[in-house]
Amino acid sequence: MSHKVVLPIGPYHPLQEEPEFFRLYVEGERVVDIDIVIGYMHRGIEKLSESKHYDQSAFAVERICGICSNSHPFAYVLAVENIIKLEVPERALYIRAIIAELERLHSHLLWLGLAGHFIGYNTVWMWAWKYREPVLDIFEFITGNRQHYGMMKIGGVRRDIEDKDIPQIRKMIDGLKPALDMFKGAVMDDPVIKARLKGVGILTRQQVIDWCVVGPTARASGVNIDVRRDEPYAVYDKVNWNVIVENDGDIFCKAVVRILEMYESVSIIRQCLDKMPKGEFDANWKDVPPGEGIGRVEAPRGECFHYVRSDGTNQPIRHKIRAPSYMNVASDKVGAVGYTISDATLTLAAVDPCYCCTERTTVINKPDNKKIMNGWDLVKLSQEKTVRLRKEMKLDE
Amino acid sequence: MLILEQVKNKLGDKVIDIKIDTPRRVYLALRPKDIREATRVLFKVLGFRFITATGIDTPKGFEILYHFSYDRAGMILSVKVLIEDRKEARIDSIATLFPGAEWIEREMWEMLGIDFTGHPNMKRLLLDEDWPEGKFPLRHEHES
Amino acid sequence: MDFKTRVLTKSLFVFHAACSPCNNCDIEILDVLTPRYDAERLGITLVGSVRHADVLLVTGVPTRKTAVRIKKLYEQAPKPCLVIAVGGCACGRIMFRESYMSPCALDELLPVDAYIPGCPPKPEAILAGVVKLIKKLRGEG
Numbered sequence: 036m037s038h039k040v041v042l043p044i045g046p047y048h049p050l051q052e053e054p055e056f057f058r059l060y061v062e063g064e065r066v067v068d069i070d071i072v073i074g075y076m077h078r079g080i081e082k083l084s085e086s087k088h089y090d091q092s093a094f095a096v097e098r099i100c101g102i103c104s105n106s107h108p109f110a111y112v113l114a115v116e117n118i119i120k121l122e123v124p125e126r127a128l129y130i131r132a133i134i135a136e137l138e139r140l141h142s143h144l145l146w147l148g149l150a151g152h153f154i155g156y157n158t159v160w161m162w163a164w165k166y167r168e169p170v171l172d173i174f175e176f177i178t179g180n181r182q183h184y185g186m187m188k189i190g191g192v193r194r195d196i197e198d199k200d201i202p203q204i205r206k207m208i209d210g211l212k213p214a215l216d217m218f219k220g221a222v223m224d225d226p227v228i229k230a231r232l233k234g235v236g237i238l239t240r241q242q243v244i245d246w247c248v249v250g251p252t253a254r255a256s257g258v259n260i261d262v263r264r265d266e267p268y269a270v271y272d273k274v275n276w277n278v279i280v281e282n283d284g285d286i287f288c289k290a291v292v293r294i295l296e297m298y299e300s301v302s303i304i305r306q307c308l309d310k311m312p313k314g315e316f317d318a319n320w321k322d323v324p325p326g327e328g329i330g331r332v333e334a335p336r337g338e339c340f341h342y343v344r345s346d347g348t349n350q351p352i353r354h355k356i357r358a359p360s361y362m363n364v365a366s367d368k369v370g371a372v373g374y375t376i377s378d379a380t381l382t383l384a385a386v387d388p389c390y391c392c393t394e395r396t397t398v399i400n401k402p403d404n405k406k407i408m409n410g411w412d413l414v415k416l417s418q419e420k421t422v423r424l425r426k427e428m429k430l431d432e
Numbered sequence: 433m434l435i436l437e438q439v440k441n442k443l444g445d446k447v448i449d450i451k452i453d454t455p456r457r458v459y460l461a462l463r464p465k466d467i468r469e470a471t472r473v474l475f476k477v478l479g480f481r482f483i484t485a486t487g488i489d490t491p492k493g494f495e496i497l498y499h500f501s502y503d504r505a506g507m508i509l510s511v512k513v514l515i516e517d518r519k520e521a522r523i524d525s526i527a528t529l530f531p532g533a534e535w536i537e538r539e540m541w542e543m544l545g546i547d548f549t550g551h552p553n554m555k556r557l558l559l560d561e562d563w564p565e566g567k568f569p570l571r572h573e574h575e576s
Numbered sequence: 577m578d579f580k581t582r583v584l585t586k587s588l589f590v591f592h593a594a595c596s597p598c599n600n601c602d603i604e605i606l607d608v609l610t611p612r613y614d615a616e617r618l619g620i621t622l623v624g625s626v627r628h629a630d631v632l633l634v635t636g637v638p639t640r641k642t643a644v645r646i647k648k649l650y651e652q653a654p655k656p657c658l659v660i661a662v663g664g665c666a667c668g669r670i671m672f673r674e675s676y677m678s679p680c681a682l683d684e685l686l687p688v689d690a691y692i693p694g695c696p697p698k699p700e701a702i703l704a705g706v707v708k709l710i711k712k713l714r715g716e717g
Contacts, residue, residue: 073535074558074641078596079675082569086674095671101600101696117457145603164607182600183695247482247532260481266456266506329457329499329508331483342486342497342510357484357536365535411624559677560641569676 057367057383059398064375067401069367084354089115089189089323092354096341097183099358102145105138106334107356108187110341113268113330115189118345121320125270127191129311132269133204134177134186135332136300136307140211141170142335143293143300146387147218150290153380154231155418159221166214169207176200191317201308208301215301219294227424232287236382238370239284246366249359250337251292252386256284262333274306286385293387322347334359336387364388377420380413435478435502439509442473456507459497464513467498468524471511474500475530480509482532487540489571490514494521494546515546525551543570587619588706591629591653595646595682597636600696601663605633613699620706631658631706637665638685639677650686658709661688662702664695 058070080099084092096107109131116123123131144167151159171181177196178184186192196204222228238248243256253260261278263271279295281288325347331340337359344353363386371382376398398408408416425431436458440447446469449461462470474480480500488495493516500509515521525548527533537548538557545568548554556563592605608615609622623629626649638646650659661682664670672678682688692705 074556074560078637078639078672079569079677083671083675098598098671098695101598101603104598104600117454120454181696181698182603244481245530245532247530260503265501265503266508327453327459329510331508338483338501340483340499342499344488353486353488355484355486361484361535362532365532368531409624560639562640 057371057397059371059376059379060401061376061398062401064377066372066374066376066379069371071364071367073364081354081356084351086350088349089351092351093187093189094185096356097185099356100360101182102142103138103334103336103339103358104183105134105186106332106339107341107358108185109135109332110330110334110339111343111354111356112187112189113332114328114341114343115323115330115345117328117330118323118326118343119189119320119328121190121318123191123318124315125312126195126314127316127318128269129307130192130196130316131187132271132274133196133304133307133311134174134184134192135269136303137170137173139300139335140297141167141174142387143297144170146293146335146384147222147290150381150384153384153414153417154228155421156228159218162214163218166211169210173204173207176203188317190320191315193317195316196311205305205308208304211301212298215294215297222290222294226428227421227430229287230424230428231378231381231421232285232290233283234285234287235374235378236286236289236370236385237284238366242366242369243284246369247362248337248366248386249362250334250387251279251289251296252337252363252366254278254280255288255292257282260338262331262338266331268332270307270310271303273310274303276303276306286381289385323349323351336360337363360386360388376408376413377416380410380417433505433507435505435507436509438478439474442477443470446470456505457510458507459510459512461512461514464515464523467511467513468526468529471498471526471529474509474511478502482530483508485533485536485540487544487546487570489544492516493518494544496523496540496546498526520547521545522547522549524549527551542568544568545571587621588710589623589628589630590620590706591623591626591632593626593632593634593646593649595634595636595642595666596639596677597663597665601635601666604696604699605635605662605702608699608702613703615703615706618703618707626653629653629657631660632686633660633662633702634666634682634686634688635662637669637672637675637678638680638682639675640679641677643679643685646682647685658689659686660690660692660705660709662692662705663697664693667691667693670695 056072059066060068080095084095087095093108093111096111097104099107144163148160148163174184175181178186238256240257243253243258259280264278276299279292281292323345325345327344329342331338339359340357342355343351346352367383374382397406400407446462446466447460451459475482480502483499483501486497493514496513498511515523525537527537528550535557537551540546541548542556542559594602661667666682669678669681690705690709692702694701
């Protein structure tokens with residue numbers, strides 16, 4: 036008779052009675068069910084937006100998520116520009132694309148590092164984050180901040196990319212390519228990583244459609260959607276790039292999609308730097324007329340959607356925000372079930388949720404409803420599996 | 433535009449009004465009672481992707497916009513319904529058709545107090561357990 | 577300075593306690609451990625259990641869902657335990673003070689020993705803040 040075990044996951048005391056973000060129910064070694072309790076990050080930003088001017092909301096929505104901190108203001112300003120029917124100057128469109136692709140680079144490198152940490156390859160973590168630093172440096176001298184750049188503005192961008200800074204950006208981008216080659220080789224050729232990630236955490240094509248999943252998580256299961264191509268914004272229809280799609284839907288495919296997307300980001304940034312015309316980077320606008328608008332962008336995690344309704348005053352009467360993770364995390368209900376607890380951390384991390392969210396996980400033993408492990412324990416389990424595999428493969432002899 | 437013609441054909445007189453704001457931003461007005469069938473047509477028959485739903489408290493009642501994306505054409509079709517009865521605001525759940533709509537209906541219920549008939553798992557999503565019953569943050573009478 | 581404090585400040589076990597952050601501060605805290613900033617050379621290590629913590633690095637704004645837990649967490653940490661508020665949200669709630677989800681600021685729940693403002697504070701700022709606190713405890717001004 037199988038014995039269901041609860042593994043509490045969370046950096047908090049195991050005896051504490053509180054709902055964690057992820058509650059995994061296990062029987063023996065297998066995850067049989069999962070409760071997802073969100074709301075820890077809920078801070079009422081949609082309601083706050085109704086009491087802010089249109090300009091202020093652009094800053095407010097940056098703080099929804101630190102990692103996608105550019106995507107939210109980007110989708111928001113597109114929504115408002117959709118109401119005003121405002122044309123944005125071409126230079127601003129190029130700058131927007133450059134910032135967005137730099138964000139994709141930093142986000143995917145961050146994910147790669149965390150995945151490496153969860154597997155137990157801390158060198159991957161350190162190297163991925165080391166190569167992330169130059170990207171953050173570029174953000175700092177273009178925008179003044181490593182995160183929360185405040186670049187998106189209704190009508191254009193807040194700051195220009197000055198010509199004198201462009202050689203530095205090119206140098207950084209060029210320096211990234213050998214690192215990407217290294218990561219690609221490290222992930223795609225390593226037998227242990229293949230053993231850990233192939234066939235694990237599979238989301239089928241039909242599940243992606245039924246759960247309305249977006250982003251690299253969807254593209255790893257053969258669902259070919261990407262807002263940059265489907266509804267081009269900024270200059271994505273003026274530069275050459277590829278949508279990366281894989282078909283097996285497992286974590287390995289999700290990793291491959293993200294790594295190959297980074298090459299595309301590098302290429303897009305290079306082309307934008309080459310083609311960017313001189314000129315204005317900000318359009319004038321007066322009022323937001325009554326109406327409604329929708330803006331969406333392809334954030335690193337997938338489609339980020341904003342809907343804004345205006346009544347002609349200087350504050351929106353409704354601002355609806357849908358982050359990509361809202362759809363992707365919900366799909367863990369099917370995506371994380373059926374795998375072992377050693378794979379649980381990786382499976383949850385594969386859809387690229389907030390870092391903090393993966394921390395708050397609890398594992399529960401189904402028969403006696405006892406909590407037995409927390410998030411740190413799960414990470415350790417995952418790392419131990421790698422050690423075991425390496426022994427079995429006699430890699431460290 | 434081809435897909436819009438197909439939508440109009442299949443939905444017929446369920447469509448009360450249509451607004452083509454731009455070629456990629458189309459708004460259809462429907463009656464609340466037709467939402468499940470309309471969603472079935474859009475999602476299962478025509479292959480639209482469900483993005484999310486927006487619930488709004490307006491002077492005329494609760495408006496819900498169901499946003500669907502037709503990725504091949506890069507078009508967003510938003511289906512608007514107006515629920516006039518504020519005291520007993522109710523509409524059929526579309527989560528019975530596909531699980532991707534479960535969370536957003538839970539959110540609209542707790543933020544606006546709209547009941548989604550037939551929802552498989554109606555419970556709070558974002559608000560804490562101690563949040564008082566009967567208070568809905570996105571209703572305009574609710575102060576920040 | 578007493579023996580306990582002297583020992584404490586030689587090697588700090590830091591526990592990262594998140595309320596409801598946007599994750600930026602959390603990532604910058606992790607960044608402090610990476611080679612460029614390398615907090616480990618200063619004897620600062622991240623621990624997985626609050627039972628081992630000397631310092632709570634708190635990020636994010638306390639909301640209705642997280643205020644109770646952050647308080648419980650503090651109560652479970654062995655004393656003396658220092659609390660450092662990292663980031664604008666933890667220091668003073670910034671734009672969230674009008675939110676229906678935020679009942680109070682962090683320092684109304686816990687005694688805060690140091691505030692590191694910023695949105696997010698850079699890893700250098702986080703390190704500088706921790707070092708300043710250590711120096712203060714050692715009476716080095």
